[in-house]
Amino acid sequence: MSRILVVEDEREIADLLVAYIERAGLQVLRATTVSDAIMMHGQAAPDLVLLDIGLPGGDGLDVLAAIRRRGDTPVIMLTANDDDVSKLSSFRIGADDYVVKPFNPSEVIERIRAVLRRAMGTSKPKRLSIGILEIDLEARLVNCHDAKGQAKRLNLTPTEFEILAHMARYPRRAFSRSELLEAALPGSEAYDRVVDSHLSKLRQKLVGAGCADVIEPVRGVGYRLWVEG
Known part of the structure; x- marks a missing residue:
């Protein structure tokens, strides 16, 4: 429906x-x-x-x-x-x-x-699979596959999900903090550095799910999603 x-x-x-x-x-x-x-x-x-x-x-x-x-x-x-x-x-x-x-x-x-x-x-895929990450854009669910191939679901906030989904659409691209803030919280008057707090918690959840720390900082720019495979 x-x-x-x-x-x-x-x-x-x-x-x-x-x-x-x-x-x-x-x-x-x-x-x-x-x-x-x-x-x-x-x-x-x-x-x-x-x-x-x-x-x-x-x-x-x-x-x-x-x-x-x-x-x-x-x-x-x-x-x-x-x-x-x-x-x-x-x-x-x-x-x-x-x-x-x-x-x-x-x-x-x-x-x-x-x-x-x-x-x-002309619909675009509702699901993104990038290496060990699987993102269901419609259901707004994220599964992370650990080294044993077992999937573990991440409990993300809406903002964390938006940041991860936006980065997953363009893997390996470096994003500025302002770009990620606009993608996750359009029209927000929050400072760009708020993204650092959201990214820190998101990265901790990814590591806790048994995945490598796939989001890495890019000096002088911001962050990028780097997933092998």
């Missing part, structure tokens, strides 16, 4: 969308603010996001940009903004479709289905 994240602060509109989406046999998640939307996208890994532009706590385009920094989750903008600037900005950032309010709920459902079909035809 596909999961749809509805990001809409107007309760009546959100309730209407939820009713139609559930009737179509899809699972629904809800968020009403920019921060909640970014957090839920990272934690729940929805298959598609319906996204309003005017939201409490910021702009829906900020949510879209954060989603695109993380990956290719399909996004349909659902907004009262009918101006060309909003449309062009949305598509340039990476929106897959754009629906203007007021809308026909049945048409929105068909657009969701169409975008999901396109996404399934």
Whole structure:
């Protein structure tokens, strides 16, 4: 069952969308603010996001940009903004479709289905296998295979998972602290050095699972994931 994240602060509109989406046999998640939307996208890994532009706590385009920094989750903008600037900005950032309010709920459902079909035809792997590491991006699980070939699951925080998954997409590439911070906590005002704390705990968990210390510091840059095999 596909999961749809509805990001809409107007309760009546959100309730209407939820009713139609559930009737179509899809699972629904809800968020009403920019921060909640970014957090839920990272934690729940929805298959598609319906996204309003005017939201409490910021702009829906900020949510879209954060989603695109993380990956290719399909996004349909659902907004009262009918101006060309909003449309062009949305598509340039990476929106897959754009629906203007007021809308026909049945048409929105068909657009969701169409975008999901396109996404399934061009979907990227949901699992990354890099040497002794196996990362399930959809279930948000990480297994580490020790020297005996036995798999041990790592108990990671959402931030630790995002950092590891981002590095695993580009193994052996050196990442700056700011890059890792943006990948794991988009829009965060935390200092870059916060990454050192998360990386320290992540590396300890990897070693504790019976794996070599596969994340190594790169002097003058930051960190990289180096897995043999």
